[in-house]
Amino acid sequence: MADEVRYEVSGPxxxxxxxxxxxxxxxxxxxxxxLDAAFTRAVDDDEVKVVVLAGAGKHFSAGHDIGTPGRDVDRSFERKAVLWWDHVGKEGGDQRYAREMEVxxxxxxxxxxxxxxxxxxVQGACIAGGLMLAWVCDLIVASDDAFFADPVVRMGIPGVEYFAHPWVLGPRAAKEFLFTGGRFDAAWALQRGMVNRVVPREELQKxxxxxxxxxxxxxxFGLALTKRAVNQAEDQMGLRAGMDSVFGLHHFAHAHNAETAKDSLAGMDARSMRDASGS
Known part of the structure; x- marks a missing residue:
């Protein structure tokens, strides 16, 4: 497990x-x-009953790395999520599609x-790709200073790759969330059912x-079956098929940007996205 993730166990x-x-x-x-290695470790440990996903420091996650010194888009890793060829050494849409479908x-x-x-x-920022990390979890506990945003429409892209917005927010709130690209606080998220609880920051861990x-x-085993039952019901409500269709639109937007703008991100970087979303 790399230094980018810490793993701790307390009781179950x-x-x-x-x-x-x-x-x-x-x-x-x-x-x-x-993260995948840590989750695998937790699944394989019979003493672990529940897994908490956290973010060190002030913020949960600002999203995908689109500009730090540790950005590693040209690096290969052992692929586990999908059966597809490696993105490294490929060009254009082939490269981007292979990488984003996997990671x-x-x-x-x-x-x-x-x-x-x-x-x-979740505390502080939960933005764009950070939403994906929170949304795959079964429950979300947010601090009262948490805020949420998916500003990638500013790039001309219809939301992040894991397009769960209409299911976690409802269609109209999802449109407001995406159309404005703004910051929405934890109280707003709680009212719309996106998070389960909002607690004071100092009480979040406890x-x-x-x-x-x-x-x-x-x-x-009862928990495992119950989780599977709810996930299957959500898929029958169109989550998986809808996500597949929007993933195609997502990559069409990248291709359009690559032809008409500075690059596939429409010339935007981490700083401009942060400034645009007010975070």
Whole structure:
């Protein structure tokens, strides 16, 4: 497991912590595969009943790494999420599609199916790719200073790769969320059912641990089957098929940008995206 992720166990609860606080836990591939290794470790440990996903420092996650010194888009890792060729050495849409299908859409779907309950513990920024990391979890506990945004429409792209917006927010709130690209606070997210609980920042870890321990009192196999039942119902409501269709639109937008703008991100970088979303 790489330094980008920490792994700790307390009683029946494993806490997996993203550990790039200096970059607001921006997600590069090294972090992605370290997260996967940590989740695998928790699944294989029979003493662990519940998994908490956290972010070190002030923020949960500012999203995909699109500009730190640790950005590693040209690096190969052991592929686990989808059966496709490596993106390294490929060109154009071939390269981007292969990478994003693996490290973004594929990994998020893999983590959504973890057979143990998962709880996202969110403070500060949860932006764009950070939403994907929180949304794959079964429950979300947010601090009162948490805020959420998906500003990638500013790039001309219809939302992040794991397009769960209409299911976690409802269609109209999802449109407001995407059309404005602005910051929405934890109270707004709670009102729309995107998070389960909002607690004071200083109580976030304690309250999340208490919820995890409460869930952990239930039978392990019963929890696994219940999680699968709800996920299957959500898929029957169109989540998986809808996500596949939007993934195609997502890549069409990248291709359009590459032909008409400075690059596939429409010339935007981490700083301009941060400034545009007011975070």
């Amino acid at each position: 609860v494993a806490t997996v912590t993203m550990n790039r606080p200096e970059y607001r836990n921006a997600q590069n591939s090294a972090m992605t595969y370290a 973004y859409l594929g990994m998020c779907r893999r983590w959504r199916e973890i057979p143990k309950p998962t709880i996202a513990m 309250e999340t641990q208490a919820l995890a321990e409460q869930v952990a009192t239930m039978p392990r």
